[in-house]
Amino acid sequence: MMSFARYIARGELARALDDMARGRVTYAPRREGDAVVFRPRAEGEEPLLARATVPPKGVIFPQSERLFAFIREKDPNDPGHTTVRLDSTVDIEPALIFGARPCDARGFHIFDRVYLNGPHRDPYYAARREATVVVTLACTKAGSTCFCHWTGCGPADTTGSDILLTPVGVGNDAGFVAVAVTERGGAVLERANLPEADTARADAAQAVHAATHAALEAQSPAPDLSATPARLLERFPDTGFWRDMSDKCLSCGACTYLCPTCYCFNITDENDGGDGMRGRRLRSWDNCMSSLFTREASGHNPRMGKALRLRNRVGHKFSYYPQLHEGVVSCNGCGRCITGCPVSVDIREMVVRATEANEETPNA
Amino acid sequence: MPVLKGKELRVVGFLCNWCSYGGADTAGVGRFSQPTDLRIIRVPCSGRVDPMFVVKALLGGADGVLVSGCHPRDCHYSQGNFYARRRLETLKNFLPALGIDPDRFQYTWVSASEGQRWKNVVSNFVEKVHQLGHAPRIEEATPYLPLAEKGDTPHALRAPLRPLSYPAAGTLAASLEQLRDKIRAALPELDCVIGWQQGFDALHATPLFMRKPEDVDKLTWGPLNVHNLATYLPQFKNRKVGVVVKGCDSRSVIELLQEKLVEPDNVRVFGMPCEGVVDMTRVQKTLDAGNADGAMCADAAPSSVGVDGDSLSFEGEATARLKLADVVAEKCRTCDTPVPLLGDVVEGNASAPAGPAPDAPPSLEALDAMTPEQRRGFWRAQMDRCLRCYACRNACPMCVCRDHCIAESRDPHWTTQEGNVREKLQFQVIHALHLAGRCTECGECQRACPVNIPVLSLKQWMNRSVRTLFDYRAGVDVNAVPPLLAFAVEEKNIKEHGL
Numbered sequence: 001m002m003s004f005a006r007y008i009a010r011g012e013l014a015r016a017l018d019d020m021a022r023g024r025v026t027y028a029p030r031r032e033g034d035a036v037v038f039r040p041r042a043e044g045e046e047p048l049l050a051r052a053t054v055p056p057k058g059v060i061f062p063q064s065e066r067l068f069a070f071i072r073e074k075d076p077n078d079p080g081h082t083t084v085r086l087d088s089t090v091d092i093e094p095a096l097i098f099g100a101r102p103c104d105a106r107g108f109h110i111f112d113r114v115y116l117n118g119p120h121r122d123p124y125y126a127a128r129r130e131a132t133v134v135v136t137l138a139c140t141k142a143g144s145t146c147f148c149h150w151t152g153c154g155p156a157d158t159t160g161s162d163i164l165l166t167p168v169g170v171g172n173d174a175g176f177v178a179v180a181v182t183e184r185g186g187a188v189l190e191r192a193n194l195p196e197a198d199t200a201r202a203d204a205a206q207a208v209h210a211a212t213h214a215a216l217e218a219q220s221p222a223p224d225l226s227a228t229p230a231r232l233l234e235r236f237p238d239t240g241f242w243r244d245m246s247d248k249c250l251s252c253g254a255c256t257y258l259c260p261t262c263y264c265f266n267i268t269d270e271n272d273g274g275d276g277m278r279g280r281r282l283r284s285w286d287n288c289m290s291s292l293f294t295r296e297a298s299g300h301n302p303r304m305g306k307a308l309r310l311r312n313r314v315g316h317k318f319s320y321y322p323q324l325h326e327g328v329v330s331c332n333g334c335g336r337c338i339t340g341c342p343v344s345v346d347i348r349e350m351v352v353r354a355t356e357a358n359e360e361t362p363n364a
Numbered sequence: 365m366p367v368l369k370g371k372e373l374r375v376v377g378f379l380c381n382w383c384s385y386g387g388a389d390t391a392g393v394g395r396f397s398q399p400t401d402l403r404i405i406r407v408p409c410s411g412r413v414d415p416m417f418v419v420k421a422l423l424g425g426a427d428g429v430l431v432s433g434c435h436p437r438d439c440h441y442s443q444g445n446f447y448a449r450r451r452l453e454t455l456k457n458f459l460p461a462l463g464i465d466p467d468r469f470q471y472t473w474v475s476a477s478e479g480q481r482w483k484n485v486v487s488n489f490v491e492k493v494h495q496l497g498h499a500p501r502i503e504e505a506t507p508y509l510p511l512a513e514k515g516d517t518p519h520a521l522r523a524p525l526r527p528l529s530y531p532a533a534g535t536l537a538a539s540l541e542q543l544r545d546k547i548r549a550a551l552p553e554l555d556c557v558i559g560w561q562q563g564f565d566a567l568h569a570t571p572l573f574m575r576k577p578e579d580v581d582k583l584t585w586g587p588l589n590v591h592n593l594a595t596y597l598p599q600f601k602n603r604k605v606g607v608v609v610k611g612c613d614s615r616s617v618i619e620l621l622q623e624k625l626v627e628p629d630n631v632r633v634f635g636m637p638c639e640g641v642v643d644m645t646r647v648q649k650t651l652d653a654g655n656a657d658g659a660m661c662a663d664a665a666p667s668s669v670g671v672d673g674d675s676l677s678f679e680g681e682a683t684a685r686l687k688l689a690d691v692v693a694e695k696c697r698t699c700d701t702p703v704p705l706l707g708d709v710v711e712g713n714a715s716a717p718a719g720p721a722p723d724a725p726p727s728l729e730a731l732d733a734m735t736p737e738q739r740r741g742f743w744r745a746q747m748d749r750c751l752r753c754y755a756c757r758n759a760c761p762m763c764v765c766r767d768h769c770i771a772e773s774r775d776p777h778w779t780t781q782e783g784n785v786r787e788k789l790q791f792q793v794i795h796a797l798h799l800a801g802r803c804t805e806c807g808e809c810q811r812a813c814p815v816n817i818p819v820l821s822l823k824q825w826m827n828r829s830v831r832t833l834f835d836y837r838a839g840v841d842v843n844a845v846p847p848l849l850a851f852a853v854e855e856k857n858i859k860e861h862g863l
């Protein structure tokens with residue numbers, strides 16, 4: 001596909017977005033209280049450009065979704081005999097996410113590897129993923145907890161996006177260079193009837209990318225994490241290390257639910273009515289920081305304490321996942337787990353310390 | 365007549381097996397005509413009625429709930445209804461916080477011989493519920509976000525009770541060194557001492573677990589020490605542990621001691637007078653707003669933060685000078701316990717409060733100002749973004765059940781995994797009810813919330829009810845018994861509800 005670039009003047013953004021999103025539900029950042037969350041956007045509404053507190057993963061992987069309804073039916077001739085009927089119709093609307101950041105969009109790529117391209121294709125995820133266009137906004141600033149450049153992501157990374165918007169210019173000349181990343185993104189972008197982005201603006205966009213990247217490097221130079229997967233495995237039995245790392249952890253799920261790459265879920269059945277004849281099977285977000293995540297039916301829990309749970313969270317992102325997925329870490333460095341943590345547990349610190357040479361291992 | 369077709373409403377009754385259920389039976393045997401709206405659930409004692417039964421029914425669509433037990437002094441288990449009276453009265457006071465009309469819930473006493481009285485109770489209550497009509501559902505309320513419109517949090521409206529000014533840098537450093545010395549001296553006999561150190565940037569402090577003397581050097585003191593470290597104490601069961609506290613945090617330690625959730629011999633408390641801690645959301649918002657294209661920016665961080673009397677100075681990317689009074693946490697605005705109430709406290713001059721704490725802190729005042737309908741809309745709009753991460757619960761020093769919380773259990777099955785407002789709010793009600801008479805309003809629940817849901821106001825509401833009913837304040841006296849763990853045969857402030 002020929003990649004092409006268009007220019008959206010700042011004042012034209014709402015209009016262009018209306019055109020691009022025609023026939024789709026648009027999810028855009030909106031301020032609710034002191035948080036910014038993705039919410040359906042009304043036509044003509046000026047979108048907020050702030051980075052959302054919660055990533056848009058819920059649009060494609062809902063916090064809770066009905067997988068199917070089950071209905072038990074009694075055989076009128078033999079009331080003791082019941083049959084079960086399943087209703088697995090899923091209502092999925094075409095959607096467009098506007099204002100994801102590159103770290104958010106890349107989260108879908110991490111999901112894709114598991115739910116689309118793994119041994120099992122998840123039909124629910126696949127249907128939403130295919131119905132959703134992701135319009136990403138490149139970052140112009142490095143937040144204090146941003147470390148995307150450590151993880152293979154970056155302030156203008158296009159992985160997982162369909163269209164990348166880069167803010168350029170100031171004042172009356174402010175606007176966005178929109179680049180179609182995928183064919184689907186191209187088709188959507190074409191609908192907005194926008195002028196070609198000229199070379200000067202395309203260059204300006206490149207300069208923004210470079211400047212943000214430089215700012216990130218200046219803030220925290222990317223360490224060499226090539227040895228991390230192996231080092232984390234070495235650290236696995238080092239309970240003293242994990243105790244030190246997890247001392248302050250409260251074992252809540254804020255980090256996981258704010259994470260654009262955390263894809264674990266729970267399955268529960270809910271009865272409708274007290275007779276057990278009708279009900280629904282739900283899939284909802286789950287998190288490895290919860291005791292219930294691993295508690296077995298017997299009551300035994302192989303991950304008894306928060307240290308073992310936190311070890312799993314870090315290990316999964318920086319060791320087990322990359323070992324299964326060609327070295328791709330399942331962390332995009334968005335930093336929300338750090339910002340959103342009530343006690344400021346810092347995954348960067350844990351990864352760096354685990355990667356450091358293991359000589360001065362604390363007593364186990 | 366099926367409930368959905370006719371004019372009948374859904375009224376749920378929880379009746380004690382020994383008196384009221386018998387009373388209902390007597391009414392039936394006596395052929396007294398009664399409304400048919402009531403659906404009765406038999407319980408062993410009114411003391412068995414968890415207030416959550418009532419809330420679950422009301423949030424689930426019941427139009428009214430009636431609890432009836434034996435008359436006071438007549439309980440089959442001698443005391444069950446005395447405890448029930450306190451709990452149910454507290455609940456009745458709490459329901460308006462959710463926008464639920466308290467008249468939709470009533471509790472009363474009917475003995476097994478009072479068939480006629482039972483008929484009257486049912487008739488009167490059902491009639492009252494009919495006057496109110498179908499109960500409006502929270503999930504159908506019109507979203508109401510007054511604070512978002514104003515773009516401000518309500519506590520900006522109130523000046524702090526105290527001047528809030530930290531001592532000069534030198535004095536503060538000297539006091540901190542004294543505190544460190546006390547900790548170093550105690551460290552050998554303790555598993556660890558929990559304090560604060562600088563976190564991932566200059567703006568954020570983070571809990572510090574001091575195990576070696578050199579760890580103590582990292583200890584910091586100041587307005588960035590936002591966390592209530594008492595939260596960590598119960599997990600150190602049977603081990604000796606030290607904790608550094610602010611005045612407000614010390615109340616949590618006291619409450620834990622009151623409830624025997626920590627052993628007095630196993631806890632060493634260290635502290636210093638506090639002049640307020642920041643509300644990080646406010647600080648961040650103020651700093652980001654000062655940034656030219658604030659809308660595009662994510663969490664600008666200053667490279668250094670200085671405390672200078674009544675101000676905070678920020679250097680680096682976000683240079684600013686903010687008055688402490690403008691950015692302190694809500695609890696600090698009404699704080700009257702700047703000095704820890706127990707433990708090994710470094711002496712210092714804490715500013716004295718200018719007057720008594722107001723009856724309603726600012727967030728509660730905001731909730732008070734809403735109509736019931738607005739409150740339903742408020743909770744609907746606020747809870748919508750809840751992630752169900754349970755940070756509010758895990759940060760709460762009084763939430764000691766942790767891995768065994770009923771919010772996540774399948775049996776009993778209080779909440780489902782559905783992502784709707786009702787389930788999410790239900791947990792907040794569980795939290796508030798379980799904190800009745802125990803909460804010290806440290807505000808950790810709200811501070812911990814990654815999406816800033818103002819859940820503290822529910823606890824403030826509950827605390828005001830507890831104060832009014834039982835003249836009780838949690839976490840000030842190690843020997844006091846929390847009011848819902850006790851009863852009085854004659855309750856001073858609970859009046860019988862005529863039915």
